Amino acid sequence: MxxxxxxxxxxxxxxxxxxxxxxxxxxxxxxxxxxxxxxxxxxxxxxxxxxxxxxxxxxxxxxxxxxxxxxxxxxxxxxxxxxxxxxxxxxxxxxxxxxxxxxxxxxxxxxxxxxxxxxxxxxxxxxxxxxxxxxxxxFEPGAELPKPYPRPSLQIDPASRDAALAKFGLGLDRPVLALCPGAEFGEAKRWPAEHYAKVAELKIREGWQVWLFGSKNDHPGGEELRLRLIPGLREECTNLAGRTSLAEAIDLLSCAGAVVANDSGLMHVAAALNRPLVAVYGSTSPEFTPPLAEHVEIVSLGLDCSPCFDRTCRFGHYNCLRELKPRPVVEALDRLLGVPVEVQ
Known part of the structure; x- marks a missing residue:
């Protein structure tokens, strides 16, 4: 067929x-x-x-x-x-x-x-x-779907991944925290750069390196995040947003020991690679499009005005994201990292 x-x-x-x-x-x-x-x-x-x-x-x-x-x-x-x-x-x-x-x-x-x-x-x-x-x-109309539901699972070619690591001069001598601070949908999905920077600073001090992922439109936001780090830590943060192809981004994300992402395409990619993932939700809801993986923590404030599914905040305050401080995200990371997951 x-x-x-x-x-x-x-x-x-x-x-x-x-x-x-x-x-x-x-x-x-x-x-x-x-x-x-x-x-x-x-x-x-x-x-x-x-x-x-x-x-x-x-x-x-x-x-x-x-x-x-x-x-x-x-x-x-x-x-x-x-x-x-x-x-x-x-x-x-x-x-x-x-x-x-x-x-x-x-x-x-x-x-x-x-x-x-x-x-x-x-x-x-x-x-x-x-x-x-x-x-x-x-299936036929109205059919009951067979459970358990399948999960997306992207297959990585080691040679392709190694080529991407070599191209960008990246090494795996230290664990990698991948941050995906962008979201093509709009500002109401983007956790603030200063919050991402706090998470990056903490993990770098713990001996991690940080890689930033996203599209060309996300590169300035990645630079803002990176520049919020003090010299000495900043060098451990690599802004790959807009520099990689999608194929390279997928292969490099497969190297991550953990990922923090907004509700975005890269969030779903990280889940399909079975990376330990903290997903940050603001204006949208995991009730419709949750990340489909085993090692996932979802962090959200659940304000009365959310989910609104708007691209920009109708009130102008973006409190569903601004008031979501780094601590719950860091705590979620710690819980995930308590369960070892192999890098593919």
């Missing part, structure tokens, strides 16, 4: 989509799963053994360009038995339709009647978690 997945547009969602791939392989052993997704997602999908190949989708998020979608669809004609769509947009349903894929499965979304012929109506009470909404598309 050949299955085409129309992939999501966010790093964290792509990581969580592996739960669907795992369910498909359980239900249809040996099925071939191809994922049509933005090129940036290739390093994630290449580290999922359930995926046969990644098909690069050339259009940016929100771009319609029906002619291009028709051309892509016609090029895939006759190759697949089923298409499963993870986005809920009308645009995402066009390629499978133009490809003439016999079974086109997805949740009811933007006017997709006719484009989908296996259309599902979402019961949010039955499937409150995002992974449940992904996994359910592998």
């Amino acid at each position: 050949n299955i085409l997945i129309i992939g999501p547009s966010w790093v964290g969602d792509m990581v969580m989509a592996q739960t669907l791939f795992q369910c498909l392989q359980q239900r249809h052993p040996g099925c071939a799963i191809d994922v049509l997704a933005p090129e940036w997602s290739r390093p994630i999908l290449e580290r999922m053994p359930e995926v046969r190949q990644t098909l690069s989708f050339p259009l940016g998020h929100g771009v319609l360009e029906i002619a291009t979608r028709r051309k892509i669809g016609k090029g895939l004609s006759g190759q697949y038995d089923q298409a499963i769509l993870l986005p809920n947009s009308l645009k995402s349903a066009l390629v499978p339709f133009f490809a003439g894929i016999p079974k086109r499965t997805g949740w009811k979304g933007e006017l997709r009647y006719g484009l989908l012929n296996d259309i599902r109506v979402l019961d949010k009470q039955l499937y409150p978690l995002m992974i449940e909404r992904f996994m359910a598309l592998a």
